[in-house]
Every structure is written in structure tokens, then in C-alpha cells.
Amino acid sequence: MALSGQQAVLAPSLRIVDRAYFAWATVAIAYAIAFLQRVSPQTVGLSFMHDFGTDASGVALLASSYFWGYTLMQIPAGLLVDRYGVKRVVLCSMAASALGSAAFALSPTLLDVFMARLIVACGDALVFTALLKLVAQSFADERFGVMSGISQVSGYVGGAIATAPLASAVSGFGWRACFIVIACIGAANLACASVALKPAAATHTNKTFKSVLLASWRALGASANWGCAMAFASHFAVVTTLSGVWGIPMVAHYFNISPSAAGAPLLAFMVGNALGSIFLGHAADRTTSLDGSLIWICVLRMLLIAMLLPALAHTFGLVYVGTVFAVLGLVAGGTVPLVLKCTKHLYTAELIGVGASVNTTSAGIFAGLAQPVIALAMVTASGLGATSIHTTRPAANDAGYLALIGILLLMSLPGIVGPLLIRRKLILRA
Template identity: 80%
Template sequence: MMALSGQQAVLPSAIRFIDRAYIAWGTVAIAYAIAFLQRVSPQTVSLSFMHDFGTDASGVAMLASSYFWGYTLMQIPAGLLVDRYGVKCVVLSSMAASAVGSAAFALAPSLLDVFIARLIVACGDALVFTALLKLVAQSFADERFGIMSGISQVSGYVGGVLATTPLAAAISGFGWRACFVFIACVGVANLAFASVTLRPAAGPQSNKTFKSVLLASCQALGSTANWGVAMSFASHFAVVTTLSGVWGIPMVAHDFNISPSAAGTPLLAFMVGNALGSIFLGHAADRANSLDGALVAICVLRMILIALLLPVFAHALGLFYVGAVFAILGLVAGGTVPFVLKCTKKLYTAELIGVGASINTTTAGIFAGLSQPVIAIAMIAASGLGSDGGHSIRTAASDSGYAALIGILLLMSVPGIIGPLLMRRKLILRS
């Protein structure tokens, strides 16, 4: 009887712990959704942004590039900060930076202020997913790590969905500045809730020091296979984020001469496809015999789908066709991340996966950041906009400009084919 009574006392305590774990996870997942929304919002804001600041495609490129640079600068220290100071400290700091940056962006009077505000937002957002994965590892059993990691990724795609048609509709009704003030307010409310639900770090997070992690990072840079997985992720991230997070809505709006709100529908389909792809192809990644071969096939399929978005095909086949291509592209893009994470774990092992994730994301951020000005220059040149500021405010680019965008995205996809080949041998040895 005493043993049974003890078991009954333990059971409610375990249930309360599990409930709190899910609630705490929910606050960080919301923060990641907001971060993802911030990342892909330039495509939705672009036309209003160009009008208000009297700029052209180069201004939108600056808006996107500033986020990529801030995100990149914080990637290397992200894993170390979480390991050293714990999830709660890092997440609360991240939420605060994101909220302050969102408010500053909404109130920015000049392009320089916009750049600084977006840099602040990005530095905060860069910490969220690493902290979310750490929280999952600490709060849930090993047999639930895979599914909870997948759902965590999906929480980001929810933010991506909100950044398409819903955000475009809100901007049409209230203006982009009011929308980002509201996003900042949501961030502050989530910060307050997280400060209550997240547990403080219990003792030293690990025996790792800043010096040991930096040393491991430097050693990892000497491995060709590790560069292969970094190239695979960088190609995926830069291409998909540029298309879905910067130029997708302006391109669709131009192709069919429709409002940004209506043009957000294909991108909404893309985000839904991302969520489904991350779950179903994530399940397939656990059972794939050849991870490198799968990544090459995924990259080639992604390139074909991107080519099918050329203006000549869009004009001929219509909006439903473009929406279908974006939906399939979303499935492929969503499924890429689990395969990359699987390769990262095999190459770095579980002990150094944080270092691997940091190197992958840093490489991706640098690639994406450097590519944005190049893309803008190519689009402006191909569109023949030149210094005609009035025309460039009304439209980001012409058919030729968006064809140039597609061509550059295809070139940016090439590292996604080379990367898996570089890591093939080491993956075989680790299998």
C-alpha cells in the first residue's frame, strides 16, 4: 500500500512537469515563429517600404541583407551562449532584442535607422532556434526528440505563413508600421509569459568553455566533409529565403498585376508545404540509406521547380499554376532541413552538433547576405530601371528582372549539388 501511495504521489508530479515543459516549449516556439515572420517579411513589406522611403530594389535588398548579417554574426556564439548560460537567460534576451528592434523598425525615419533596427532584430532572432532545440533536449525523452524537433521547425513555418497573406492583408488595412508595432507588443507579452514559465539554469550547463568550443569550431573548418554539409545548407537557405522571404510576393504581384495581399496566396501555399515537408520528409530522413544522394536529388528538384517560376511560364499558365509550383517547392524545401540536420549529426556527432549547426548557419547567412546586393543590381540592370526612381517605386522589376532573379537562384543552387559529394565518403564511414 505504501509503495502504491508513493507511485500515486509521483505520478501527478510527473504530469505537472510534463505540462510545464510543453508550456515552456510553447513560449519559445512562439518566439521562433515571430523570428521566422521577421525573416521573410521583406517580401510582404517591400512595395509599401519602397513607396514610403522613395527607394527601389536596392532598398529592399538592404532590408533583407541587414537581417542576414545580424543573424550570421550571432550564429557562432549562439550555441555556446545557450550551453553556458542556459535557455531562459538566452531566450529572454533574444525576445527583448526582437521586440525592441521591431518597434524601432516601425518607427524608423530613415534607411540607416531601418538597417540598425533590423540588425537588432536579427541578433535576437539568431539565438531562438538553438535555444529551442536545447530546451527540447532537456525537457523531453530521447525517443521524443525527433518529433518535438520537427514540430519546433513547424512552429517557424507558422510564422512564415503569417508573413504572407495575413501580414499583407494587415498592411493593406493598417500600414506596415502599425503591424510591426503590434508584432513588438506580442513579443513583449510572450517575454513576460516566458519569464514565468521557463526554469532558470540548474548549475553549470556543461563542462565546455568558450575556448574549447571555439577550438572545436576551428578544427571543424579543416574538414572537407563539414564544408560539404555547410554548402548544402547555405545553398538551400539562401535560395529559398531569397525567393520566399524577399522577392516571392513582388514577383507574383508583377506577373499577374495583382495586389500584394492577393499575391501572398502562393507563398502561403509554400509555407504550408514547408510544414508538411519537414514532417514527412523528416520521417524519410531517418530511413534513408544514402543521405548525400537524397540531398543531390532534392537540390536538382528544387532547381527545376525554381526554373518553372520564370515569368514566361507564369504568364502562359496562370496563377493557379504558380501556386502549385510554390506548394511543391515548399514540400521540397521543408524536407531539406531534416536531411541536412541528419548529415550534421553524423559528421559532428551528438557532442559537437551545436558547433556544426553554428558553422552551417553562419555559412548560410554570409552567402545570403552577400547575394542580396548582387541580386538587386542584376534585377535593376535587367529591368532597365536605371536611375528612374519614380518607375522603380511603382514596380520592383520587369519580366527581364525577375528572369535574372531566377537565373541567379539557379546558380546559387549549384553548391547544393557539390556539397553532398564532398561529404559522401565520411558519411559512408560513419554509417
């Protein structure tokens, strides 16, 4: 009888846990799709340039339109999740992403491309904040670090798919067909999420936009919070520009290989991201110097980026470049848990959504402003003249990629300054 009673109690508990993981999985898949969308310009860039008869500035438009849409929705993302709960926000996000992907695949002009990518980004911008909120609500506090790290890994899985696998698919079926398939997968995930996710708890209806806006305004007045934002913005803009916009074209140019073959080092980068997020994220839970760790990891990232200079790549070969990308992935993966840990310490668990919004808004603005500057510098340094619309033109030459790396190193400097602003507040909270 006692055993039967225990089974009766355990059964509903297991069902609740199973539903929590199922619900988490649908949002994690949405985040994987969002990450794929973010880094896909590097994979489709050469085909995109050929189809629209454009150059590096066209790829920059493709990338910056996503960053601007992503940025515009960051502060609203925190407000919407806090006010309406995860389910309603995530379903709207998935719908926008799927519709935007289909529109992108069918776009006849660059203006249509810009608008479609803007819609995709506005939807994708809501996902990570909602995913963090879902983890905080559905799992015990002692599992927050592990589940947030695994949540980040789901994004890296999408990023990995956007490298060699997507490049092969684009070579075989074309970029338009690939994004129609992505739109269909997003729509199917939307249907699953509508069943798996629970409606918002009653406590959400007691919150107002005014209260969360006031909390956001107070957060903007703290220099330590800006330091955290600087650290994340530097990481996000530098890593995404390299791994999500110019990585594959750069490797393809260095070694005169196809985009699908050039995707291998970027795939190694995404695998490194996943491993770094788990193992270095585990170490982040045990470090006593978050600010110092962020500074050292930024310096290491700068060193690795400098190791991708054209002269070094030509001297040491493709395996060398792949190894550098893999180690860079480990470093990049370990950076995010450190920033999330700082965010939780600075904002507390109650306002982590606001903290995530401030960080990602700063990152999106930085990345969006940087793309046209980078494209102009690369085109100017490369000195490439106009070519026929029907001729595949290189995005840049060695001089152009040298300019890219130089700018990425300059963009890394806020990652050193930011942690210095965090230090005093972290000490006071310790």
C-alpha cells in the same frame, strides 16, 4: 493504496512534462516571430519602397541587414547557449527582437531601418540554436527527430503569417503599425518565457568559451562539415531569397494583382514547408543515403524554381504558380530535417550546437552577399528609370525576374557539391 501511490508518483511527472511543453512553446513562438521577421521584406517591400522613395536596392538593404545581423551572431549563439544555458540566452534574444521591431516601426531613415533590422536579427539568430538545445535537453532521444521537425514547423507558421495575413494587415493598417503589434507580442512572450523556462543546469557552469571555441575550430578543419554547410547555405539562401524577399512582388507583377492577393501562393509555400518538414522529416529518419537524398532534393528544387520563369507563369496562370510554390514548400520543408540529420551524424549530439552555428553562419554569409548582387542584376536587367517618390514603382519587370531565377539556379549548385563532400564521413560513421 497502490493506486493512490501510483497517482502520487505520476502527478509530479506529468507536471514536469507539462512544463517542458510550455517552455518549448514559448521558444517555438519566438522562432515563429523570428521566421516572420526574416521573410517579411517581400510583404512590406512595395509599401517600404513607396514610403522611403527607394527601389529594389532599398528592399535588398532591408533583407541584407537582417542576414548580416543573423550571421554575425551565429557562432556566438552556439557558444552562449552552451555556456549560459537556454533561459538566459532566449530571454536576451526575445528582448532584442521586441525592441528592434519597435525601432524598425518608428525608423525615419534608411540608416535607422538598417540598424533596427540588425538588432532584430542579432536577437533572432539565437533562437533556433537554443530551441534545438532545449529539445535535446527536455525530450528523450527517440523523440528528437519528431520534436525538432515540429520545432521547424513553428517557424513555418510564422512564415505563413508573413504572407497573405501580414499583407492584408499592411494594406489595412500600414507596415509600421503591424510591426508595433509584433513587438508587443514578442514582449508578452518574453514575460511568459521568463516564468516557463528553467535556469541552466550546473553542468553549464563547468563549460568555458575556450573549450567550445576549440571544438568549433576543429569542426572547421573537416571537409565533410563544410559540405554540410554548403548544402544548408544553398538551401537557405535560395529559398529565403525567393520566399522571403521577392516571391510576393514577383507574383504581383506576373499577374498584376495586389500584394495581399499575391501572398496566396506564398502561403501555400509555407503550408507545404510545414507538411514537408513533418512527413519528409519522418522519411529522413529511415533513409540510408542522406547525401544522395540531399542531391536529389536539390535537383528537384532547381527544377521547381525554373518552372517559375516569366514565360511559363504567364502561359499557365496563377493556379500553376501557386501549385509550384506549394510543391517547392514540400521540398524545402523536407530539406531541413535531412541537413539536421547529417549535422547530428557529423558533429554528434554533444556538438550539435556548434554544427548548427557553422551551418547557419555559412548560410547567412551566402544570403547576405547575394542580396546586393541580385538587386543589381534585377535593376540592370529591368532597365527601369527613376520615378517620383510619391509614385509606386515596380520592383522589376519580366527581364528582372528572369535574372533573379537565373541567379537562384546558380546559387543552388553548392547544394549538389556539398553532399559529395559529406559522403565518405557518413559511410565511416555508419
